[in-house]
Amino acid sequence: MSPAQRVVERVRDLPTPEGPGRAHVRRPAHSRGTVVLGHGAGGGLQSLDLTVARDVLVAAGWAVAVIEQPWLVAGRRVAGRPPTLDAAWVPMVAALMSGRGRLPRPLVVGGRSAGARVACRTAAELEADAGLLLSFPHHLPGRPDRLRDGELALAPDPTWLVQGTRDAFGTPEELAPHVPPWAVVIEVAGAHSFPRGARPALVAAMTRIAGALPG
Template structure:
């Protein structure tokens, strides 16, 4: 874990690196939580076994102990500021994150030279407001992109996503945090295996 100064304040990176990583996956958190999110923790635990280094990134507002995320522009400023630290190992870097973190990754990927984008629970629109689409951020990423989306995500179900140059993996029954109802017959471990499996297969195709 180390702290990186950015123009938006100090950010923090928690690394999990295998002995000989092939690439780095940088993951930002959402606006309602931090790097303790179940999917981020699962990816950090599973992917290094496949040669993928994982960097969990805490935005400055979380490091400072604030409860409300700042404007998207400020999130992007922080992400750009810590990018040199993510590329320091000299490996290709895949930008990623969940929810608001996925939006940051999409908005900045092309300009930063990211190898690709992993978008977890991309918030296509606010709940109940499909007319407030953020599809342009996803479609404008400009690099290979994988969206991993819950089948019952109120921020955008898989069927609502427009066609485009990206891949989409559905976690059936999953909500915005990939929680599933009991009737799904799936345990949390099984759901996380679906998330990490989809991400792992896609990342393997990049190198």
């Protein structure tokens, strides 16, 4: 492996108003920019879409930080309320992007499910340059009358969404009329959590996105 291809891996504990959080960082030499991703309400850091996004983006030259929310670091099984997630996310991302050893811009914010919602709500405050939303939960299962259009409208310009064709929280067809004009929806066969067989399609989707990100 040449120096240009070397990837530095680091785990950083980060203070927040909600308790200590954690960032799992992979940084290639001469990174093109930074992608920060949050996990879902189930807390799975190893969900297929998150790990594929991380691996493809790192291989494409992006520094990637997967954020572990304080509730998960503390060993709790239930995610906090949205305001507490936002209150923890913002200082953690800000710490990664500032000070000695800061990660480079442009900054892409995103995550899967609840993490995607957090990224939308806080994108403006963090001055994000783009968004990457995985399995965005547009509504609760069986409740298509209660949409989260207001959060989608806050997604940065540009934004990409990777959505399962059978996602009970919102299929690509359900999302299409509601996404902002600067967002692109890429559909992948699967439900809200992707099966292992979806890996090739997820790799293709993330490769396409990696080639289009500003940076």
